[in-house]
Amino acid sequence: MSDLFTNFMHTPGFQATLAKAGFFIKDYSNSVAQPNQYWNEAGYTPSDLIDDAWIEFLHPEDKGRVSRLWAKVLSGQQDFFEAEYRIRDPMGHWHWMQNRGFVISRTAENKVAIYLGVDNEITNLKEELYNLNLTMQDMEQRYLQSETLRVAGTLVSSVLEVDKTVKMILEQAHQVVPFDTSAVCRYTDGRLDIIGGLGWEDLEKIKADICPPEGETPHFRVIQEQVPMILEDLGERYGDMINKNTKEFPAWLGVPLIFQRNMLGILEFRSRTPGFFQNDQIWPAMAFADNVAVALANARIYSDTKQEAHTDSLTGLFTRRFLFARGKDFFPRRNFQSSFISLIMMDIDHFKRVNDTFGHHAGDVVLKEVAALCRNTLRKSDVCCRYGGEEIAVLLPETDKKTALFIANRIRGLLEKHKFPELTIQVTSSFGVSSTEDHPSETLEELLEEADKALYLAKEKGRNRVETITGPYKLLQETP
CATH class of the missing domain: 3.30.450.20 (PAS domain)
Known part of the structure; x- marks a missing residue:
């Protein structure tokens, strides 16, 4: 060798x-x-x-x-x-x-x-790894934004008190749009009133400083122009707005709160670092502003409809009457928005057997818990109502067919696993889904008719399933 x-x-x-x-x-x-x-x-x-x-x-x-x-x-x-x-x-x-x-x-x-x-x-290899790392960071950031927005949407649907909802949404927003303080101001009759905030030592004490009266302020400029606005240093341009309570937060980002073309208020973020907010933070800020706007709109709607007895006394869901009233508001939106509207019809399987075997009190408990399960799964912008008896209808604005099928199957799976203390039998439900994506329905009645046909099909095929009249979405038949 x-x-x-x-x-x-x-x-x-x-x-x-x-x-x-x-x-x-x-x-x-x-x-x-x-x-x-x-x-x-x-x-x-x-x-x-x-x-x-x-x-x-x-x-x-x-x-x-x-x-x-x-x-x-x-x-x-x-x-x-x-x-x-x-x-x-x-x-x-x-x-x-x-x-x-x-x-x-x-x-x-x-x-x-x-x-x-x-x-x-290994220079080329290191450059490829660096670029891959940047891509992974971007994907992680996008996932974080998506997940926090999903959680924010869930919060909007699970809490009716607007002040609590706003606080929880701002807590989620902080993960994506870093800030030192934030506030939500409701706009009514030319006046701003603060309804929630985060990061302030004493929000009550400085309400007037955060929500100034109408005039030459960034708040009212955002409201008038209905577009977001970034200020590197609030004091340089609007010195009158700076005082001992707000001077330590010069950087400012304001986003309008708009729902169905109605100006509801403004969401603002502030930072101690001048020039902190950048253009790439506007999109996530607007996404959270949408959730706040929905919370404000639905809080107003909920308050109004509660006074008008538009909620079912047993389940707390909206009534069938309210569904048709709100349906008239949603369908004209398709004239100027490209998003779809979907509808879910669900019917509790063998509900009569529950009443006959365990009594009507047990049946009421089932209805209440099924209603709560639906509310906790849906967004605040969704209209969930007791359509009649053990039948529930859910109107899903800005939702395509695939998403509606996923939501229906998620409710189905959660209900299938749910334990009812007073019952010794499993409670399930059948679902029918319709969407303007498949059927260019011009009225809520047409959409309900398609969903009802799909519900009937789900019953025929053995219950505890999700169907559309164009066939089941088989990938969603597994419990999520």
Whole structure:
């Protein structure tokens, strides 16, 4: 084997081939070095290699770490060296290198005599990993935005008290749009009234400072122009608005609260850092503003309809009368909005058996808990009503067919797992889904008719399932 290696060593071009492959050798005893191709192309000399001058060419962020590893080799603590680092060529360009090497022999004093190593340039790989990391960060940020918006939408549907809803939405918004303070002001008859906020020591004390009277203020400019607005320093442009309560929060972002073309108020964020808010924060801020606007609109609607007895006394859901009243408001929206409207009809399976076996009180409990389950699953903007008996209808504005099917199947799965303390049987429900995506319905009645047909189909096929008249959405038949 030694003869074979000796022959290879004396083969013409063998050393040059090793150099091209990245191999290099240092003979410290004789102060001789055989550099590799990377070293030669970089413009450095063999003496730079043998004198360990290469350490001085390392990136400042890598130099300390690599120096400590190389010191262990020189001191005899270890014979193997491995590191990744950035090294500068004579032109000032940085290259990522992966270096591995072994001590072949040492002197009697345990100093390195001969060292064999190999370099591999990984600049392109590092750039690809960097770009991949940026992509992953962007995806994580988008997921965070999507998830916080989903949670915010759920909060809007689960809490009727507008002040509590606003506070919880702002807490979710803080994960996506960092701020030091925030506030929501409701706009009514030319006046702003604060209804919630986050980050202020005493919100009641500074209400007038946050929601100024009508005039030349950023709040009313946002309301009049109905577009978001960013101010790097509130005091530079609106000095009259700055006082001891608000001066420590100069950066300002204001977003209008609009629902069904109605101006409901303004959502504002503030920061202690001037110029903190940037344009890329406007979209997520507007998304949360939409949830706040829905909360404000539905709080008003809920208050009005409650006074008019538009809620079912047993379940707390809206009544059939209210469904038709609200339906008239939603359907004209399709004339100027491209989004779809969907509808879910659900009917509790074998409900008569529950009443006959366990009594009407048990039946009432089932209706109440099914209604609560629906409310907690739906958005505040969705209209969920007791359509009649054990039948529930859900009007889903700005919702396509696929999403409506998912929502229906989610309710179905949750109900299937739900335990009713007073019952020894499982309670399930059948669902029919219709959408303007499939049927360009011009009236709520047409959409209800299609959903009712689908519900009948679900009953025929064995109950506890979701159907449309165009066929079941099989991917959603599993419990989410």
